[in-house]
Amino acid sequence: MSDEEETQPTDEQKIEIAKWFLLNAPAGEIQYIAKDMKAVLQDETLYITAAAEAFPLYNKSHMICLDFPDRSGEVMVTPFSEIGENEYLDPRTAQVAIVDHVNQVCRRARPANDEELPTPYIEEYRYALDIEVTKYVSEAYPKGICSVHCVNGKDVEEPGMDFELVVVISAARLSPQNFCNGSWRSIWNVEFKDEAQLVEVRGTLQVGAHYFEEGNVQLDAKHECKDSTMFTVILEMLYLSPEDSAHSVTTIIRHHETEYLNSLQTSYSKLPDATFKDLRRKLPVTRTLFPWHNTSQFSLRKDIQKNLGLEKKK
Amino acid sequence: MEAAMGLMRRIPPKHSEAALSALLSLLPHHSADLLSQVDQPLQVLCDVDSGKEFILCEYNRDADSYRSPWSNKYHPPLDDGLYPSQELRKLEMEANDVFTVYCDQYYEGGTSSVYIWENEDEDGSRTADGRRGYLEEGSWEAIHVIEVVPLDEATARYCLTSSVMLSLTTNDESSGAFNLSGSIRRQMNMDIPVDEGHLCNMGRMVEEMESKLRYSLDQVYFGKTKEMICTLRPPSELVQTSLPEQINK
Numbered sequence: 174m175s176d177e178e179e180t181q182p183t184d185e186q187k188i189e190i191a192k193w194f195l196l197n198a199p200a201g202e203i204q205y206i207a208k209d210m211k212a213v214l215q216d217e218t219l220y221i222t223a224a225a226e227a228f229p230l231y232n233k234s235h236m237i238c239l240d241f242p243d244r245s246g247e248v249m250v251t252p253f254s255e256i257g258e259n260e261y262l263d264p265r266t267a268q269v270a271i272v273d274h275v276n277q278v279c280r281r282a283r284p285a286n287d288e289e290l291p292t293p294y295i296e297e298y299r300y301a302l303d304i305e306v307t308k309y310v311s312e313a314y315p316k317g318i319c320s321v322h323c324v325n326g327k328d329v330e331e332p333g334m335d336f337e338l339v340v341v342i343s344a345a346r347l348s349p350q351n352f353c354n355g356s357w358r359s360i361w362n363v364e365f366k367d368e369a370q371l372v373e374v375r376g377t378l379q380v381g382a383h384y385f386e387e388g389n390v391q392l393d394a395k396h397e398c399k400d401s402t403m404f405t406v407i408l409e410m411l412y413l414s415p416e417d418s419a420h421s422v423t424t425i426i427r428h429h430e431t432e433y434l435n436s437l438q439t440s441y442s443k444l445p446d447a448t449f450k451d452l453r454r455k456l457p458v459t460r461t462l463f464p465w466h467n468t469s470q471f472s473l474r475k476d477i478q479k480n481l482g483l484e485k486k487k
Numbered sequence: 488m489e490a491a492m493g494l495m496r497r498i499p500p501k502h503s504e505a506a507l508s509a510l511l512s513l514l515p516h517h518s519a520d521l522l523s524q525v526d527q528p529l530q531v532l533c534d535v536d537s538g539k540e541f542i543l544c545e546y547n548r549d550a551d552s553y554r555s556p557w558s559n560k561y562h563p564p565l566d567d568g569l570y571p572s573q574e575l576r577k578l579e580m581e582a583n584d585v586f587t588v589y590c591d592q593y594y595e596g597g598t599s600s601v602y603i604w605e606n607e608d609e610d611g612s613r614t615a616d617g618r619r620g621y622l623e624e625g626s627w628e629a630i631h632v633i634e635v636v637p638l639d640e641a642t643a644r645y646c647l648t649s650s651v652m653l654s655l656t657t658n659d660e661s662s663g664a665f666n667l668s669g670s671i672r673r674q675m676n677m678d679i680p681v682d683e684g685h686l687c688n689m690g691r692m693v694e695e696m697e698s699k700l701r702y703s704l705d706q707v708y709f710g711k712t713k714e715m716i717c718t719l720r721p722p723s724e725l726v727q728t729s730l731p732e733q734i735n736k
Contacts, residue, residue, distance in 0.1 A: 181512075181515075182512045182513065186512070187513065190509045190512070190513060193505075193509065194494055194498065194506070194509070197498050197499060197502055197506075198497060198498075199497060199499070202497050205493065205497060206493075206494060206497055206498075208490070208493075209490035209491070209493040209494045209497075210490075210494065211490075212489075212490030213490050213491050213494065213510065213513055213514060214513065313720055313721075314719065314720050315718070315719075315721070316719075317720075344719045344720060345719075346715060346718050346719050353711055353712075353715055354715075355712070355715035355716060355718070355719050356719070357716070357719045357720055378663075380716060380719075382711075382712035382713075382715040382716055383497070383712075384669075384707075384708055384711040384712055384715070385496050385497065387671060387672065387673070388669060388670060388671030388672060388708065389495070389496045389497070389498075389500055389669055389670055389671075390500070390667070390668070390669025390670075390671070390704070390708040390709070390711075390712060391499050391500055391667075391668060391669060391712070392665075392666070392667045392712045392716070393499060393501070393664075393666045393667075394663065394664060394665045394666065395663050395664045396663025396664070397663065430720070431722070433663075434716070434720055434722055435722065437665070437716060438713070438716075438717075438722065440657060440665050441709065441713045454592075454593050454594070454595070456593075457592035457593055459592070462691075462694060463589050463592060463593075463690065463694055465585070465683075465686065465687040465690040465691055465694075
């Protein structure tokens with residue numbers, strides 16, 4: 174049984190493979206995968222190249238949370254908080270973190286420049302939303318972190334222009350000693366469309382769980398939702414205050430996330446009843462174990478039944 | 488090699504095929520170990536002679552051809568492939584017939600194939616038995632490898648290693664994409680008298696194991712992942728979930 178000689182993959186191919194493994198690591202497991210990948214590659218330089226490319230993508234996608242070196246707060250590493258290479262803004266403390274992706278730590282921090290921060294007008298909205306969302310997250314998630322960023326229009330100084338905020342919520346439960354890890358990530362885009370007097374809220378929720386004691390079972394679920402709510406203008410020139418819009422947006426987020434959780438649970442409860450049972454029964458129709466010693470008789474009867482078109486005996 | 492197995496345990500099961508081929512290209516010297524220890528989604532081929540389907544796996548493969556248990560021929564044809572001995576072939580044919588009925592009883596459809604061969608080093612025989620049930624939203628694939636070692640005239644030792652790969656996917660408007668998949672592996676050893684025949688003993692072990700695995704997957708594995716989600720974000724009936732239609736100042 175000899176296979177043909179496989180041609181050795183090129184260095185580029187090896188790097189791509191290593192990157193792929195790293196990027197597909199479940200939440201909280203990239204360091205374990207990194208260790209195994211190093212052993213399989215058996216080439217330190219190749220691994221370092223792959224890691225340098227893969228880790229930033231992974232960290233941003235999983236929205237990891239890092240402490241500032243002086244413990245003055247935390248920063249979330251996301252595509253929305255990225256303002257420079259390896260630099261991530263924390264709007265709450267107005268600091269920028271310089272991040273070492275591969276080791277997943279914050280190396281140092283510096284105060285943010287004025288150009289990096291939103292205008293006071295935008296900041297009012299951002300801040301109000303941040304307060305509401307933080308409250309929500311602390312209620313709904315035992316161990317959740319969140320942050321609100323302005324991704325569009327951060328230089329808007331007064332009403333009349335569109336701008337967009339992003340709410341990111343991330344919760345991870347890591348229990349490697351119990352062979353179980355899980356993560357919840359939500360990203361909510363909140364667009365304030367001035368002309369249409371509309372605030373559009375769009376969300377993407379991603380849930381993952383991994384249980385790997387003597388096996389490997391993973392849940393991977395994703396959901397996108399959209400909700401437009403018209404804000405009625407009571408007086409023509411009056412816009413909704415930042416606090417009110419924050420409150421409404423958070424209510425929308427809370428509603429959708431709760432609904433999504435419910436639908437996940439429904440999917441889970443349907444599993445044993447519907448799909449699982451259809452795949453493999455607990456017992457045959459006869460309700461007894463398979464008669465191994467009597468099989469010839471059994472199959473004979475089955476053939477006769479088939480030929481005569483009889484129903485299977487229950 | 489241990490590192491490779493570690494990687495396979497963490498990569499999402501739906502990517503296991505890609506992961507395995509990546510590992511095979513990186514570790515060509517370990518290909519035999521990898522192929523036998525890592526479970527892959529099973530594929531079927533149709534036997535040209537009998538029109539029946541048979542499962543492709545490591546145990547009926549020689550070079551790039553696969554041997555059908557129905558006709559004992561290699562697809563595509565191979566000049567000097569490995570074949571089981573006459574005696575084993577007889578047992579193999581009987582096993583395939585019996586397991587087809589078993590498969591039908593439990594899976595109400597699906598495909599099963601049994602392959603038997605002699606192990607060169609030891610004085611015994613191995614049986615591989617692949618079973619595959621397929622539903623639009625999911626799939627169950629099981630591979631059971633039993634090593635049979637005669638202990639004395641009346642008894643034999645059976646070592647069963649079973650792996651089940653399960654995949655369930657739903658994708659709809661209200662709940663988005665939901666994919667739950669996984670694989671688990673178990674082992675079981677038993678010494679059984681041979682008076683009722685090997686087939687009987689092996690069959691019972693396989694049946695018992697499959698039931699255990701099914702239960703395990705359902706309760707433990709799916710249960711644990713669900714528990715994890717609820718720990719992340721506990722469902723709270725207290726939270727107001729009604730959505731105000733209009734916001735008035």
